[in-house]
Amino acid sequence: MSVRRALDVTAAAVAFVLFWKLIVVVGNYPVFILPAPEVVAERFVSAWLDGTMEPNAAQTLLEVVLGFALGASAALVAGYALARSRLIERVLSPYLVAAQATPILALAPLLALWFGSGLLSKVVICALIVFFPVAVATMVGLRNVDRRLLEMARSFRATPWQLLWTLELPAAMPGIMGGMRVGVTLAVVGAIIGEWAGGEQGLGVLINLARGSLFDIPLLFATLLTVALLGVVLYLIVALVERRIVGPRG
Amino acid sequence: MPPVPLPPAPGARPDDRGHTLTSIAIRGVSRSFPTADGRLPVLDAVSFDVPERQIVALIGPNGCGKSTLLRLASGLLRPDDGSIELDGRPVTGPDPRVGFVFQEPRLLPWRDAAANVAYPLELAGWSRERRAQQVQDLLSVIGLREFAATRPHELSGGMRQRLAIARALALGPSVLLLDEPFSALDALTRERFNAELVRLWERTSTTILLVTHSIPEAVYVADRVVVLSPRPGHVVADVVVPLDRAERDANLDMLALGHVAGAIRRHLEGATDDPTREELTAEVGRQRRARQVPIEELGVPAWFDPFGREDDE
Numbered sequence: 082m083s084v085r086r087a088l089d090v091t092a093a094a095v096a097f098v099l100f101w102k103l104i105v106v107v108g109n110y111p112v113f114i115l116p117a118p119e120v121v122a123e124r125f126v127s128a129w130l131d132g133t134m135e136p137n138a139a140q141t142l143l144e145v146v147l148g149f150a151l152g153a154s155a156a157l158v159a160g161y162a163l164a165r166s167r168l169i170e171r172v173l174s175p176y177l178v179a180a181q182a183t184p185i186l187a188l189a190p191l192l193a194l195w196f197g198s199g200l201l202s203k204v205v206i207c208a209l210i211v212f213f214p215v216a217v218a219t220m221v222g223l224r225n226v227d228r229r230l231l232e233m234a235r236s237f238r239a240t241p242w243q244l245l246w247t248l249e250l251p252a253a254m255p256g257i258m259g260g261m262r263v264g265v266t267l268a269v270v271g272a273i274i275g276e277w278a279g280g281e282q283g284l285g286v287l288i289n290l291a292r293g294s295l296f297d298i299p300l301l302f303a304t305l306l307t308v309a310l311l312g313v314v315l316y317l318i319v320a321l322v323e324r325r326i327v328g329p330r331g
Numbered sequence: 332m333p334p335v336p337l338p339p340a341p342g343a344r345p346d347d348r349g350h351t352l353t354s355i356a357i358r359g360v361s362r363s364f365p366t367a368d369g370r371l372p373v374l375d376a377v378s379f380d381v382p383e384r385q386i387v388a389l390i391g392p393n394g395c396g397k398s399t400l401l402r403l404a405s406g407l408l409r410p411d412d413g414s415i416e417l418d419g420r421p422v423t424g425p426d427p428r429v430g431f432v433f434q435e436p437r438l439l440p441w442r443d444a445a446a447n448v449a450y451p452l453e454l455a456g457w458s459r460e461r462r463a464q465q466v467q468d469l470l471s472v473i474g475l476r477e478f479a480a481t482r483p484h485e486l487s488g489g490m491r492q493r494l495a496i497a498r499a500l501a502l503g504p505s506v507l508l509l510d511e512p513f514s515a516l517d518a519l520t521r522e523r524f525n526a527e528l529v530r531l532w533e534r535t536s537t538t539i540l541l542v543t544h545s546i547p548e549a550v551y552v553a554d555r556v557v558v559l560s561p562r563p564g565h566v567v568a569d570v571v572v573p574l575d576r577a578e579r580d581a582n583l584d585m586l587a588l589g590h591v592a593g594a595i596r597r598h599l600e601g602a603t604d605d606p607t608r609e610e611l612t613a614e615v616g617r618q619r620r621a622r623q624v625p626i627e628e629l630g631v632p633a634w635f636d637p638f639g640r641e642d643d644e
Contacts, residue, residue: 229437236405236431237451237502238424247453251441329482330440 113298124299125306133287133300138307141284144200144272145315148207149265156212156264157257160219170220181213185271189278203275203283210271211264218260222253255330258323265319269312284308352383353428353505353538355404359413362399363563373399375563376413383505386532386539388549390595391559397542398434400564401508404540405431417506427455430499430537432509436491438483444494445470445479451501469497472531489520496528500535507532509541513548521545522583525552529576546595547586551579556591558598568598 098118104110105117112120128134163170189206196202226249234248276285284304291301360377363370373396381387389397402408404415406424415422417429438447445466452462470476473493483491492512499507509528513521525548532539543549549556550572558568572591579586586592 229433229435230439232407233431233433233437234450234454236407236425236429237454238427239454243454247450248439251439254441328441330484 113296116299116302120299121302121306124297125303128300128303134303134307137282137284137287137304138311140282141269141272141276141308142311144203144275144283145207145265145268145311147200148204148271149211149268149315151204152208152211152268153215153261153264155208156215156260157219159212160216160257161223163216163220164223177213177216180209185210186274189274193275193279198279198281202278203272203280206275206278207268207271210267214263214267215257215260218256218263219253222256222260223249225256226252255323255327258319258327261319262316262323265315266312269308269315273308284311351428351505352536353418354383355381355506355538355540356416356419357381357400357404357413358416360400360403360410360415361412361563362396362403362408362410372563374403374410375565377559377565378413379557379566379569381538381540383538384536385555386529386541386553388553388556389540389542389559390544390546390549390556390599391564392561392599394562395559396562396564397559398510400559401431401510401540401542404506405429405508407431426506427502428504429506429508430502430504432492432495432499432507432512434511434514436483436488436495438491438494438498440483443480443482444475444486447483447494448497448501451498455502465501469501472500473497489516489524492516492524496531500531505537507537507539509539511542511544514544521548522551526580528552546592546599549595550574550586550589550592551583556595558595568595570594570598 101118105115108115116124125134159173163173185206188209192205192209193202196205230248230252231244234244239247272283273285273288276283277289280286284307287304288301288308291297291304357377357379360374361372362374363372365371373394377396377400379387389400391397399408403410404422406422406426406429409423417426439450442450448469449462449466452465457465466479467476470479473496475490475493475497478486478490483494486494492515496512513524516524528539529552539552541549541552543552553572556568556570556572557566558570559565560567570591574582574589574591582589
């Protein structure tokens with residue numbers, strides 16, 4: 082079964098690369114518009130071997146992990162508060178929605194101004210972008226806990242604290258993890274935007290360099306590939322954690 | 332067995348096997364629920380007793396407040412008026428002497444069978460070892476020992492309801508409240524469950540209040556059958572079932588037709604929730620409003636709901 086799945090995934094990847102190559106050949110595009118897949122692959126390997134990619138990728142990964150951890154934890158608390166109190170929801174949700182509707186791209190330069198061009202500003206941007214989906218998922222998840230289960234637990238004299246830990250959180254977990262899946266991929270976006278707005282290191286900085294002063298388009302594509310892989314790996318990690326703690330429920 | 336004489340001695344006392352016995356006294360209980368246009372009375376001055384060790388079936392048309400009465404008895408709801416007493420002391424909240432079996436199994440889908448049965452024990456703070464022992468015993472009683480590690484979605488409906496019963500028995504309650512517990516089961520399984528319920532009752536010294544829609548079920552299981560009127564529900568009849576247990580088992584097919592069942596049916600007549608054409612015309616406006624009543628939930632949806640799923644059900 083898992084062999085079959087691995088085969089499916091490989092076949093799709095091969096098809097994607099062949100299609101890419103086909104476009105390059107048919108369109109006869111120069112390397113600075115669309116480099117062929119083998120050119121990008123070669124640059125990807127060499128960039129990792131000569132130490133161009135690794136420190137930048139490590140920096141971006143650090144920003145994403147810290148920002149995600151900060152944003153998701155804050156969102157869990159906020160989601161709980163929003164689910165519990167109509168007052169808090171009424172007072173806070175306009176700001177939450179407005180903050181989410183303001184493009185992070187427009188906020189990034191301001192945040193860089195406030196928090197400097199170092200690690201902190203990127204972590205804040207990542208945290209901000211992660212916050213909304215996780216907070217909403219937590220709120221909706223906690224609100225939609227089956228009332229019949231709550232009544233069952235209350236018939237056994239569960240305290241509010243016991244209700245939260247033994248019933249509400251486990252019941253809301255699939256939804257919360259769904260929010261985290263969205264959040265972790267957005268965190269990668271946040272880190273890149275933060276690095277664009279000002280930074281010395283990171284994959285976003287490398288994209289700028291490769292497009293600008295280095296004018297190394299294969300490196301640009303190799304960096305994009307790294308960003309995409311980073312997102313996929315982080316997503317898979319969250320999905321694995323989800324499978325571990327949610328489990329089969331039928 | 333002959334009906335236990337009324338009224339019981341006040342105060343909990345152990346029976347000859349050392350089990351605690353509890354009686355239920357329902358005294359002039361009224362309850363209404365808020366609706367868009369005023370309060371909807373559901374129960375109106377309901378009074379009856381369930382002496383210790385008796386099984387009383389509560390029967391009545393849909394919406395007459397049977398389930399509400401059970402929730403009042405369990406302390407999940409509070410009455411507007413009147414009181415409910417266990418052994419002479421008013422119920423003020425969920426009581427450790429009471430085990431509740433709901434219409435649906437209400438199992439936690441992320442827990443296996445054993446962990447579901449252990450849930451009330453966890454909430455009550457039992458140690459791991461004591462829990463494991465008690466869960467083993469309970470699973471044996473309901474015949475699901477081999478399914479201890481199975482999750483609810485892999486079990487049949489009957490097995491799930493057995494688990495719910497084991498869970499209700501986990502803390503050794505002296506009162507069992509059952510809210511149409513077998514209504515989702517097929518007819519034959521249901522008969523078997525009723526027989527098992529009686530056997531369980533013989534072993535556990537519990538006082539049982541059972542809500543049901545089925546006259547044969549009531550006559551088979553109960554010592555007395557209390558009939559409620561349509562909403563707002565009040566007691567219209569309190570029928571003693573004068574058959575001993577062996578007689579009932581021998582005449583399973585006759586239970587639906589016997590004179591006790593006939594008496595109950597007469598009291599229920601005109602009390603269906605399916606109105607005649609004339610009633611429908613006259614009552615349509617009121618019925619429609621009544622149907623929309625959120626019986627247990629008073630929450631008003633707020634404007635902020637990105638997924639538009641504020642209201643369950």
